[in-house]
Amino acid sequence: MEANERIIVALDFDDRESTFSLVDKLGDLAVRYKIGYRLLTSVGFDALDEIVGMGKWVFCDVKLHDIPATVAGSVKNLAARRVGSISLHASGGSAMLKAAVQAIHDLAHRPQLWGVTVLTSLDDYAVQNELLVNASAQDFAVHLARIARFCGCDGVIASGNEIERIKESCGEDFAVVVPGVRPSWAEQHDQKRIITPKEAIRRGADFIVVGRAITEADDPVSAFLKIADEMF
Numbered sequence: 333m334e335a336n337e338r339i340i341v342a343l344d345f346d347d348r349e350s351t352f353s354l355v356d357k358l359g360d361l362a363v364r365y366k367i368g369y370r371l372l373t374s375v376g377f378d379a380l381d382e383i384v385g386m387g388k389w390v391f392c393d394v395k396l397h398d399i400p401a402t403v404a405g406s407v408k409n410l411a412a413r414r415v416g417s418i419s420l421h422a423s424g425g426s427a428m429l430k431a432a433v434q435a436i437h438d439l440a441h442r443p444q445l446w447g448v449t450v451l452t453s454l455d456d457y458a459v460q461n462e463l464l465v466n467a468s469a470q471d472f473a474v475h476l477a478r479i480a481r482f483c484g485c486d487g488v489i490a491s492g493n494e495i496e497r498i499k500e501s502c503g504e505d506f507a508v509v510v511p512g513v514r515p516s517w518a519e520q521h522d523q524k525r526i527i528t529p530k531e532a533i534r535r536g537a538d539f540i541v542v543g544r545a546i547t548e549a550d551d552p553v554s555a556f557l558k559i560a561d562e563m564f
C-alpha cells in the first residue's frame with residue numbers, strides 16, 4: 333500500500349465549507365477520511381454521502397455500543413451508505429460484536445469493523461477504580477482486541493504503545509489503526525500519548541489517523557505530503 337493510502341484524515345469540522353475546502357485541496361492525494369460525531373452532528377450524514385460519492389473511502393467513527401439488535405441494524409444501515417469501515421466498542425460484549433459481524437457478512441460491499449478497545453482518555457486508575465477491571469489499561473486493551481478478533485472484527489483502534497502486543501496476540505492480518513499521531517514538526521494539542529508517523533508504521537500500524545496536523549496546517553497539502561514522506 334502506498335504511503336498516502338495509509339493516512340486517514342480526520343474531518344473534525346463543524347461546517348460544510350471547511351470540510352469540502354479541505355477535501356478539494358487534498359484532491360487525489362487523500363483517499364481515506366474519518367468522519368465522526370463532530371461532522372455528523374453539524375453537517376450530518378449528507379456530508380458523509382457526498383464524500384463517499386466522490387470515491388473516497390470513509391471510516392465512519394461512530395463507536396457503536398448498544399444491545400446487539402440495535403448495533404446490527406446500525407451497522408447494516410451504515411454499510412448501505414458504502415462506508416469503508418465502522419468503529420464499535422469491543423467492550424460492548426461478544427454478543428454485540430458477533431451480531432454486528434453477522435449483520436453484514438453476506439454483503440458484496442462489506443465495510444471493515446474496527447473495535448475501540450480502551451479509550452486513551454482512560455488511565456490505569458480509571459480502568460481499575462471506575463470500571464473495576466483488575467488489569468492495566470494496556471492489558472485490558474489487548475484483552476478486548478482478542479475478543480474483537482475472536483468475534484470476527486477486522487481490526488482495532490489502538491494507541492501507538494500497544495501495536496506490537498496486539499499484532500502478537502491477534503495476528504499480523506488484524507488491522508491496527510493508530511490515532512494521536514504527530515509528526516515531529518507539528519503541535520501536540522491535547523494529545524498526551526503521541527507517536528510520530530514513522531514510529532507508528534515501524535511498530536506495525538496499518539493506518540494512521542491524522543487530524544489537526546493536516547486540517548489546521550497553513551498548507552494542508554504540504555503537511556500531508558511531509559507526513560507521507562516521513563512514513564517510510
Ligand code: C5P
Nearest residue numbers: 342344452511512523541542543544545
Ligand atoms: O487532531 P488529531 O490528529 O488529534 O485527531 C485525531 C482524531 O482521532 C480525532 O478525530 C479524535 O477523535 C480521534 N481519536 C483520538 N484518540 C483516540 C481515538 C480517536 O485522537 N484514542
